[in-house]
Amino acid sequence: MPRTLVVIRHAKAEHGNPGGDHERTLAPQGVEDAGALGRWLAGEGLLPDLVLVSTAARTRRTAELALRGAGLDPAQVPTWPSRAVYDGGVDATLAAVQEADDDATTVWLVGHQPVVATLTLELAQPHRGDHAIVEAVGAGFPTSAAAVLHTDVGSWSELVPGRARLVGLRPRNLG
Known part of the structure; x- marks a missing residue:
């Protein structure tokens, strides 16, 4: 069964708290x-199961607003907060994805840089997918960006490095 992982960097946050x-x-x-x-993801047919x-306030709020932007009620979409996605690094974040329910064919992962870019590139090793998209991820992963x-x-x-193909990227400035 084809599966889609949408790796999202949280939206722009306030400095300090x-x-x-x-x-x-x-x-x-x-x-x-x-x-x-969220509107872009809905337009691309990338609604999450x-x-x-991450348990951080900025990622939880990003997920909520993206779901609303996609026309979904956040209370109706299964959401799993994970401390590992906040501060566990690439391996712990991948482990969180590996625990996803197999009934979910599309999963959104809302996390932090540099883990989101590193995980995206590792999953697409040896850089499977559109070369320009791979280069764009390697050049930086701006806030509110999503890698598909x-x-x-x-x-x-079974998802391990090299088992995915990078097919899309939406930087914040694409509106």
């Missing part, structure tokens, strides 16, 4: 960008 990095909120531009990202999201990966694994638990 008295509660620390984990509690940073979205900047006004980030609020706008997250909704626009499951959302894996297709894989033919039978189960999310």
Whole structure:
């Protein structure tokens, strides 16, 4: 069964927060960008069956606003917050994806840089997919960007580096 992983970097966040990095909120531009990202994802037919999201405030809010922008009620979409996606690094983030329910054919992963770019490139090793898109991911992964990966694994638990094809990228500035 073909599966799609949409790797999303959280929207633009405010600098600093008295509660620390984990509690940073979205900047006004980030609020706008997250909704626009959701509209783009809906337009591409990339509605999620499951959302894996870092426990950080800015990623949770990005996921909520993107779901609303996509025309979905966030309360109706299974969402799994994961501390591993916040601070676990590439291997822990991949492990969180590998635990996804196999009934989910499209999964959104909302996380942080540099893990989102590194994970995207590792999954597409040896840079399978559109060469220009691979280069764009390698050059940077701006806030509110989404990388679209297709894989033919039978189960999310089988997703390992090199088992996906990078087929799309939506940087924030594409509106």
